[in-house]
Amino acid sequence: MPDTKKSQPHIEILQTNLLRWFDKSKRDLPFRRTRDPYFIWISEIMAQQTQIDTLIPYYNRFITNFPTVFSLAQATEDAVIKAWEGLGYYSRARNLHQAARLIVSDYQGRIPDTLAELIKLPGIGPYTGGAIASIAFNQKVSAVDGNVLRVISRYCNSFADIGHAKTKKQITGWLDSILPDAAGDFNEALMELGALICLPKNPTCLICPIRSGCQSDATGTTGQLPVKVKKQKQITKQVEVGIIKQNGRLFFIRRPEVGLLSGMWSFPITETAVGSGQDIKKKLRENFPELSEPIFIGTSRHLFSHIIWEMSVYGFDLDKLVCEAVATRYLVSDQAESQSDYQFKSLSEVDDLALPIAFSKLLALLTDF
Ligand code: SF4
Structure with missing residues (x-):
């Protein structure tokens, strides 16, 4: 100065x-x-x-x-x-x-x-x-x-x-x-x-x-001017998204209280090196052993300030399962801790959720699912 x-x-x-x-x-x-x-x-x-x-x-x-x-x-x-x-x-x-x-x-x-x-x-x-x-x-x-x-x-x-x-x-x-x-x-x-x-x-x-x-x-x-030394570059991450459907309703969980999109509603996800659907299937099967094979739905990309998500989206149809049984099993997972941390919503009810854009834009991919 x-x-x-x-x-x-x-x-x-x-x-x-x-x-x-x-x-x-x-x-x-x-x-x-x-x-x-x-x-x-x-x-x-x-x-x-x-x-x-x-x-x-x-x-x-x-x-x-x-x-x-x-x-x-x-x-x-x-x-x-x-x-x-x-x-x-x-x-x-x-x-x-x-x-x-x-x-x-x-x-x-x-x-x-x-x-x-x-x-x-x-x-x-x-x-x-x-x-x-x-x-x-x-x-x-x-x-x-x-x-x-x-x-x-x-x-x-x-x-x-x-x-x-x-x-x-x-x-x-x-x-x-x-x-x-x-x-x-x-x-x-x-x-x-x-x-x-x-x-x-x-x-x-x-x-x-x-x-x-x-x-x-x-x-x-x-x-x-001004002089600004560049900081770390954006990191690209492969993310698998699992969309679970039952009776026309979709399954949402609340994200953990710390980290990216903390406390917000999301579909279950995994970070993966490959993006073939196997990681999200493996993770969901820990709680939902009856899960069918994943159906590939599509891909999407979302930019955060320092991270880029390359999302591969997979669908799982649970129509033969009982909703409450599924939800209860999900409680043992590390992503949901109480009933207020998961819910099924129909597409018309999704507006009630504060769903981050990274996930809400995936809804457009679901027309044939
Ligand atoms: S303050 Fe900025 S806009 Fe104004 S003369 Fe200086 S460099 Fe140019």
Whole structure:
């Protein structure tokens, strides 16, 4: 980060030009028409892994379902997950739900107004806490996300690795030291500039309101910044999916409480090296010895942030078995621990389940099964 004295003129340009531009050019978003911390919180959690323009319909649906922190706290987890459907990264919804319950039980429904208190809540880290504290409560704290790291790295011509915690800490500290009184607007303006003008590729420097102070523009290094050392690549996994059918209903289990898609409903699966149907058959036969040979249904591919599932889908028809007997046997498996961890559902009832997209898209393969 720049030496404070040398950078003084740049700081003034950053503060003044950015706020003036934001005032005139900011996008009109539903959560920008309010300072209600509940709505700011929901929007910030959604924005963590979703583009702002994309999340608007999801935001509207979510706050229609849960207009207050009390309604969110009182809802069932399945209802919250259902309202989150389509946004992915479901741990965000689960954390929102838990945090809402804590806010009601420990804070009488009042959302904390300081960064220190906010980051004690599930799902709220320094960025989200800073955004809520500054935007909803006008606290003088920064909110540093990927957009902000990019803008500041370029503005200050910094070649420090933005994937490194130390760099983030330095940028956060520097921003905290230069925040104007309108800290919430300033934080939003930095994010907005990163989203609209100082883009990852091909930033539109010609129309940038802070160009006159930008050190990477002056030295021609914008294309090299920010520096981010690549992390591990995505891993591809072969997954066999077992779709068990009985009396026109399909068998679902709840996934374990830890790991990928934790606590969500799914078809039974195995990770396998081959994808021939033998692994899922072997696993299911531990509990369902009467299982028929697997019927190959089709394949599907699903991308998570760091894992790709190449899914081979196999069907098993249990029409000759008694539903309860099957379900009871399944209890001894390591994937289901109680009756609330498995269920049979007809296709028309599947909508009631919060079924992750990785599995719900498999339903389209079942027309002939
Ligand atoms: S001048 Fe270009 S590189 Fe500098 S902050 Fe503006 S958009 Fe980003």
